[in-house]
Amino acid sequence: MNARERINDELLVIRAQEGSQRAITELVERWQDRLWRFAWRVTDDEQAAWDVLQEAWIVISRSIGRLEDPAAFPAWAYRITNNKARDWIRCRMSRRRADEVYGSARAESNSAEISAGNQHEDLTQALAALPGSDRAILSFYYEDNFSIAEIAEILSIPPGTVKSRLHYARRRLRRYLGEVSDERT
Numbered sequence: 001m002n003a004r005e006r007i008n009d010e011l012l013v014i015r016a017q018e019g020s021q022r023a024i025t026e027l028v029e030r031w032q033d034r035l036w037r038f039a040w041r042v043t044d045d046e047q048a049a050w051d052v053l054q055e056a057w058i059v060i061s062r063s064i065g066r067l068e069d070p071a072a073f074p075a076w077a078y079r080i081t082n083n084k085a086r087d088w089i090r091c092r093m094s095r096r097r098a099d100e101v102y103g104s105a106r107a108e109s110n111s112a113e114i115s116a117g118n119q120h121e122d123l124t125q126a127l128a129a130l131p132g133s134d135r136a137i138l139s140f141y142y143e144d145n146f147s148i149a150e151i152a153e154i155l156s157i158p159p160g161t162v163k164s165r166l167h168y169a170r171r172r173l174r175r176y177l178g179e180v181s182d183e184r185t
Contacts, residue, residue: 005030006071013070016061024061027073034144035081041135042085052088056081075146078154082136089132126176134169141166
């Protein structure tokens with residue numbers, strides 16, 4: 001995100017704090033896709049991501065007046081979306097306690113589906129096979145270009161934990177991509 005976009009977002013937040021419904025609508029238009037992709041990565045469920053995002057926007061629109069620093073909007077919105085996604089996961093897990101095998105079965109299924117193709121397809125498949133928390137942290141860092149400090153704020157964890165999670169997520173991604181490469185040879 002460039003400086004001009006950040007300033008525009010800050011102005012929209014200020015207008016929203018003053019009660020402008022149009023400013024809220026513009027924030028939704030600007031941030032909907034990014035927040036949805038994040039919710040999808042965390043929940044690994046397209047429909048759940050829409051449900052999570054709807055709940056997040058309700059909280060965002062009701063609470064924006066309490067946001068002290070308009071420049072903090074991106075991290076704040078991601079944090080709210082992350083919390084709603086975690087709530088959804090907790091609810092889902094409480095209903096599916098017996099389904100402990102889900103993670104390994106999903107990884108095996110994705111591994112079997114990877115066929116000959118270009119590196120982009122391999123990477124897409126590898127990312128899909130990672131747990132939602134790994135996809136989210138890699139996406140924050142590489143796709144959304146958030147700094148370690150910003151990711152720490154979004155996830156409400158120390159910066160050192162962000163670095164550690166990035167390290168292990170990269171390692172799992174490399175391991176998975178290595179397995180794909182070995183399968184082709």
